Amino acid sequence: xxxxxxxxxxxxxxxxxxxxxxxxxxxxxxxxxxxxxxxxxxxxxxxxxxxxxxxxxxxxxxxxxxxxxxxxxxxxxxxxxxxxxxxxxxxxxxxxxxxxxxxxxxxxxxxxxxxxxxxxxxxxxxxxxxxxxxxxxxxxxxxxxxxxxxxxxxxxxxxxxxxxxxxxxxxxxxxxxxxxxxxxxxxxxxxxxxxxxxxxxxxxxxxxxxxxxxxxxxxxxxxxxxxxxxxxxxxxxxxxxxxxxxxxxxxxxxxxxxxxxxxxxxxxxxxxxxxxxxxxxxxxxxxxxxxxxxxxxxxxxxxxxxxxxxxxxxxxxxxxxxxxxxxxxxxxxxxxxxxxxxxxxxxxxxxxxxxxxxxxxxxxxxxxxxxxxxxxxxxxxxxxxxxxxxxxxxxxxxxxxxxxxxxxxxxxxxxxxxxxxxxxxxxxxxxxxxxxxxxxxxxxxxxxxxxxxxxxxxxxxxxxxxxxxxxxxxxxxxxxxxxxxxxxxxxxxxxxxxxxxxxxxxxxxxxxxxxxxxxxxxxxxxxx
Numbered sequence: 001x002x003x004x005x006x007x008x009x010x011x012x013x014x015x016x017x018x019x020x021x022x023x024x025x026x027x028x029x030x031x032x033x034x035x036x037x038x039x040x041x042x043x044x045x046x047x048x049x050x051x052x053x054x055x056x057x058x059x060x061x062x063x064x065x066x067x068x069x070x071x072x073x074x075x076x077x078x079x080x081x082x083x084x085x086x087x088x089x090x091x092x093x094x095x096x097x098x099x100x101x102x103x104x105x106x107x108x109x110x111x112x113x114x115x116x117x118x119x120x121x122x123x124x125x126x127x128x129x130x131x132x133x134x135x136x137x138x139x140x141x142x143x144x145x146x147x148x149x150x151x152x153x154x155x156x157x158x159x160x161x162x163x164x165x166x167x168x169x170x171x172x173x174x175x176x177x178x179x180x181x182x183x184x185x186x187x188x189x190x191x192x193x194x195x196x197x198x199x200x201x202x203x204x205x206x207x208x209x210x211x212x213x214x215x216x217x218x219x220x221x222x223x224x225x226x227x228x229x230x231x232x233x234x235x236x237x238x239x240x241x242x243x244x245x246x247x248x249x250x251x252x253x254x255x256x257x258x259x260x261x262x263x264x265x266x267x268x269x270x271x272x273x274x275x276x277x278x279x280x281x282x283x284x285x286x287x288x289x290x291x292x293x294x295x296x297x298x299x300x301x302x303x304x305x306x307x308x309x310x311x312x313x314x315x316x317x318x319x320x321x322x323x324x325x326x327x328x329x330x331x332x333x334x335x336x337x338x339x340x341x342x343x344x345x346x347x348x349x350x351x352x353x354x355x356x357x358x359x360x361x362x363x364x365x366x367x368x369x370x371x372x373x374x375x376x377x378x379x380x381x382x383x384x385x386x387x388x389x390x391x392x393x394x395x396x397x398x399x400x401x402x403x404x405x406x407x408x409x410x411x412x413x414x415x416x417x418x419x420x421x422x423x424x425x426x427x428x429x430x431x432x433x434x435x436x437x438x439x440x441x442x443x444x445x446x447x448x449x450x451x452x453x454x455x456x457x458x459x460x461x462x463x464x465x466x467x468x469x470x471x472x473x474x475x476x477x478x479x480x481x482x483x484x485x486x487x488x489x490x491x492x493x494x495x496x497x498x499x500x501x502x503x504x505x506x507x508x509x510x511x512x513x514x515x516x517x518x519x520x521x522x523x524x525x526x527x528x
Contacts, residue, residue, distance in 0.1 A: 019100035023093040026426035028086025038461035041088035044074035064240025069177040088136035096133025106151040110295035118333035125415035145175035146323040169214035173221025261311035282331035299327040360392035438513040438522035451486035457494035495521035
């Protein structure tokens with residue numbers, strides 16, 4: 001092996017270790033508690049227990065929210081490691097590492113090793129992007145398969161390798177199994193716009209891409225499961241998933257997750273923090289340099305399409321634009337490379353850095369207020385917000401290096417402080433917060449097999465954390481019958497249902513605790 005190849009091998013190993021450490025660090029230190037995590041992890045657990053690979057269920061009822069790929073991987077992890085928070089999140093972290101490695105590989109191949117290194121540094125420093133790979137949700141799978149599909153399409157466009165063509169359509173199929181038709185629609189739109197801007201949308205190019213045969217391959221991967229679940233549920237899954245969780249999510253607000261178009265930009269700003277404060281410069285440089293390198297143009301299109309699409313979607317969530325983050329990071333890296341090489345003026349960098357410093361100084365203050373006053377049950381954890389001071393310290397150090405003319409050190413200081421904050425959040429902050437959740441506090445009240453019934457509303461995390469299906473009642477008669485058969489029964493409900501439906505009964509409240517960052521309070525009580 002020559003020195004050059006040894007050096008290349010070293011960079012891949014270094015990125016693998018860094019990405020693996022950030023994605024897997026403290027993966028199981030706090031239990032499942034976020035609503036989406038709880039529902040996905042529990043659905044996979046129920047499928048695992050029943051050895052059922054077709055029909056997703058939650059508390060024994062059909063769950064139509066998502067396709068099965070993440071359930072399947074969680075089931076495999078449960079088999080390998082046992083049912084736990086770590087197992088539920090294992091493959092999310094795994095696909096996070098694959099996203100980082102593939103981003104470095106293809107950016108190095110299409111632009112330059114230096115820009116590739118800056119790109120993955122931007123991604124690894126993105127606090128909330130890294131957080132996504134610590135969650136037992138389908139988005140890490142979708143992020144990887146869409147990101148990889150777009151990388152591999154560009155590789156095919158440039159090099160015409162049959163293996164790249166094959167991997168492109170396979171990735172789209174697996175993307176559909178991750179989260180549905182969005183895995184075809186957005187990459188398809190991106191490819192179309194790219195070919196139009198390249199003035200290469202013609203019959204000869206279409207023949208090379210061969211979307212007809214490729215589409216058959218994509219459908220051959222994704223359609224069989226949709227057919228089986230449609231047949232097994234008599235069409236109930238098809239109606240729930242495609243009509244409610246796809247069409248209605250785009251055309252109307254779902255579960256209160258709406259907002260004006262700028263909300264999506266706010267999500268991107270938060271998702272790529274701290275280097276998101278250089279996004280404007282990145283987009284400007286991407287547009288200016290679109291003719292110097294086709295991959296820069298491609299990255300600009302991917303970024304614009306994703307952010308634009310989810311800006312007009314009526315349902316808006318922080319994770320929706322994340323499959324574009326690798327490409328936005330490319331644009332930011334192009335900008336950083338320009339200022340390091342002194343081909344781009346420093347004025348914009350200085351302004352953004354000062355704005356970043358002001359914002360990050362406010363973060364610990366806002367964190368303290370949120371923990372002490374906005375969420376009263378978290379008052380005892382309020383001083384954990386001091387961890388957020390890591391980021392302004394890193395930003396201040398970045399400014400110090402900037403005014404000493406050390407631009408590389410400035411960027412490195414900001415990025416490393418963000419990575420350190422990410423690690424501290426999972427090591428200390430999140431476990432402290434989750435310790436005050438109703439589910440965690442109920443561990444001393446409810447045992448694995450104690451008679452318990454859910455009434456109308458409840459915290460979904462109860463099911464996974466107790467690894468059981470609970471009987472559910474939507475009227476008082478069902479509860480009373482259950483208590484008659486189980487005199488020592490415990491009832492879990494929301495405060496509003498307890499106060500409206502059970503005031504006339506003698507009862508003993510054994511736990512009353514507000515759900516973390518939710519707008520309801522859980523009440524656990526017994527009838528006397």
